[in-house]
Amino acid sequence: MTDLDHLTQSLARNLKRRRQELGYTLDALAARAGVSRGMLIQIEQARTNPSVGTVVKVGDALGMSITTLLDYDQEPQVRLVPAEQAVRLWSTEAGSHSTLLAGVEAPGPLELWSWRLMPGEGSQSDPHPMGTAEMVHVSAGELTLTVEGTEYRVPAGTSATFESNVPHGYRNDGGEPVEMTMTVSVPAPR
Structure with a gap:
């Protein structure tokens, strides 16, 4: 799996998890982020590599940093980023x-x-x-x-x-x- 594939999978997993934690429907998140519902579906299904602007809008709407949206492994106590x-x-x-x-x-x-x-x-x-x-x-x-x-x-x-x-x-x-x-x-x- 390439780095881009890892990022796409991480974004899909982390977006869906956070959206569900907050109780947002796809429609609600789309309205909050100013991103189409179709784009959110593609992101959650790891079928697209969205623009930086789209990732920022979705992260802002979820109260998450881009780092967390793209993180392979969530929440270690100390995280080193080579x-x-x-x-x-x-x-x-x-x-x-x-x-x-x-x-x-x-x-x-x-x-x-x-x-x-x-x-x-x-x-x-x-x-x-x-x-x-x-x-x-x-x-x-x-x-x-x-x-x-x-x-x-x-x-x-x-x-x-x-x-x-x-x-x-x-x-x-x-x-x-x-x-x-x-x-x-x-x-x-x-």
């Missing part, structure tokens, strides 16, 4: 990419990401649930962080925090790659 198990969820031909390094579910989803943005590239994000916060630390280059239409320059060695329940994005307007680490904290579902 480099080869980190999940690259977004990439471009020019070499930009984001990699989910690790995550936990206490008290709500908390994710740790590694990002690389090549010159001239960027990534936009829809608003996350109310109460979601992000932190970024730029280790190389200069990031252009946009939060609700306002741009912020974040040079190497600088960190930024913001509430990400509004449209936001990351862009590299410079001539060298931007390397950054990001955390996303999503509140527990009510």
Whole structure:
């Protein structure tokens, strides 16, 4: 079985388990996540490899991090995530990419990401649930962080925090790659 097959199977199993724990029907989850019922059926039956955006919407609707949705093994006390198990969820031909390094579910989803943005590239994000916060630390280059239409320059060695329940994005307007680490904290579902 390939890594993609493992991820597809894990996503199917974890999505269905969490949906049932919360007592959501497929229709209810579809409405809550803004994803079609048909897509949810395909995901739960491990018949599709959904986009990162779809996985994020479903995770937000379930109050789960992407890490937990894609986790092969659930809930060890200490979890080591070797480099080869980190999940690259977004990439471009020019070499930009984001990699989910690790995550936990206490008290709500908390994710740790590694990002690389090549010159001239960027990534936009829809608003996350109310109460979601992000932190970024730029280790190389200069990031252009946009939060609700306002741009912020974040040079190497600088960190930024913001509430990400509004449209936001990351862009590299410079001539060298931007390397950054990001955390996303999503509140527990009510």
